[in-house]
Amino acid sequence: DGGITQSPKYLFRKEGQNVTLSCEQNLNHDAMYWYRQDPGQGLRLIYYSQIVNDFQKGDIAEGYSVSREKKESFPLTVTSAQKNPTAFYLCASRLGADGYTFGSGTRLTVV
Amino acid sequence: EDKVVQSPLSLVVHEGDTVTLNCSYEVTNFRSLLWYKQEKKAPTFLFMLTSSGIEKKSGRLSSILDKKELFSILNITATQTGDSAVYLCAVEAGLFKAGTASKLTFGTGTRLQVTL
Numbered sequence: 001d002g003g004i005t006q007s008p009k010y011l012f013r014k015e016g017q018n019v020t021l022s023c024e025q026n027l028n029h030d031a032m033y034w035y036r037q038d039p040g041q042g043l044r045l046i047y048y049s050q051i052v053n054d055f056q057k058g059d060i061a062e063g064y065s066v067s068r069e070k071k072e073s074f075p076l077t078v079t080s081a082q083k084n085p086t087a088f089y090l091c092a093s094r095l096g097a098d099g100y101t102f103g104s105g106t107r108l109t110v111v
Numbered sequence: 112e113d114k115v116v117q118s119p120l121s122l123v124v125h126e127g128d129t130v131t132l133n134c135s136y137e138v139t140n141f142r143s144l145l146w147y148k149q150e151k152k153a154p155t156f157l158f159m160l161t162s163s164g165i166e167k168k169s170g171r172l173s174s175i176l177d178k179k180e181l182f183s184i185l186n187i188t189a190t191q192t193g194d195s196a197v198y199l200c201a202v203e204a205g206l207f208k209a210g211t212a213s214k215l216t217f218g219t220g221t222r223l224q225v226t227l
Contacts, residue, residue, distance in 0.1 A: 031213075042115070042199065042217035043154075058214065090153065099145060100215065102153040 003027065006091050006103035012111050013078070013085065021076045021106045023091035032074040033092040033100070036060060043090060049074055078108065086110045113138040115202050117218035124190055124225055132185040132221045134200030142213060144176055144183050147199040149220070154199055157185070190225045197222050 004025045013019045023032065031050050035043040045058030049068040063082025068074055074093075078085045091103040114137045124130055136144065143161045147154035158167045160176035160183060167174050171190075176183045187194055197220040203213050 033215075035217075040219065042117075042219045043201075043215075044217070045214055048214065094213075099156040099159050101156070102147075104152040 004091055004093055004101055004103035006089075006106050008106060009104070011106055011108045013108060015110055016080045018077055018079050019108065021078070021089055021091075021108070023074045023076065023103060024072055025074075025093045025101075025103075026072060027093055027095065027101060028071070029093035029095040029101070030071070031094045032068070033094070034058075034064070034066065034074070034076045035090045035092065037088040037090060037105075046076065046089075113202065113204055113216040115200055115216050115218040117198075117200050117221050119221060120219065121222040122224070124223070126190060126192060126225055126227055128190050128225075129186065129188045130190060130223060132187075132198050132200075132223070134183045134185070134218055136181050136183075136200075136202045136216075138202050138204035138216065140204050141178065142203040142205065145201045145203065145215070146174055146183075146185050147201065149197045149199055150195075157198075187223075190223075192225050192227065195223060195225045 007022045033048040034046040037043050044060050046064050047066040049055035052071050055066050055068050065077045086109050089106045092100045094100045116135050118133045143159050145159050146157040158174045163178040171188045174185045199220045200218045201215040203215050
């Protein structure tokens with residue numbers, strides 16, 4: 001079945017550590033996105049990418065980095081520079097003018 | 112800065128009731144408005160609206176867009192406990208530019224609880 005796979009579902013990180021969240025899609029979608037969701041808030045865009053080897057900052061890119069070496073993969077690294085990384089992270093993809101498809105998310109907790 | 116506001120923030124209704132969820136927006140170069148249902152994890156797509164006055168319908172759910180008033184509503188009739196979720200409204204905006212991905216701006220969501 002086609003879809004978006006995010007891993008891991010739950011992730012714990014010590015302060016000062018970098019962690020990488022995985023997002024893989026087999027939908028042959030061109031555009032991929034990373035959103036962050038905090039309790040009581042809507043989704044906020046971190047980074048997005050239209051094509052391989054190209055990506056743009058979203059509204060809250062500070063403390064995050066991404067890469068798009070393959071069409072299917074768009075990993076997000078949460079760096080130690082991110083002051084408040086505990087959140088629910090959602091990856092999405094889109095083909096043309098169709099609606100966005102979301103992964104099931106990764107819940108990151110800083111301990 | 113693009114803005115999407117949803118109301119109410121939360122709502123508790125009895126099974127069988129009809130509910131209306133609201134979404135207003137202020138964006139530059141509107142392209143489309145989308146509704147999603149989020150139960151525990153991944154938001155699931157409900158509707159995409161691009162034209163004013165045309166109702167989209169799927170079972171007990173329906174939605175309509177008013178581009179003059181910058182507003183959309185999501186109606187759910189004969190609510191069931193399975194409708195309990197957070198409903199997210201998102202607006203896609205920006206000039207179309209070849210090779211550039213569009214962006215969605217989300218509202219904070221409306222948390223709907225349907226009780227027996």
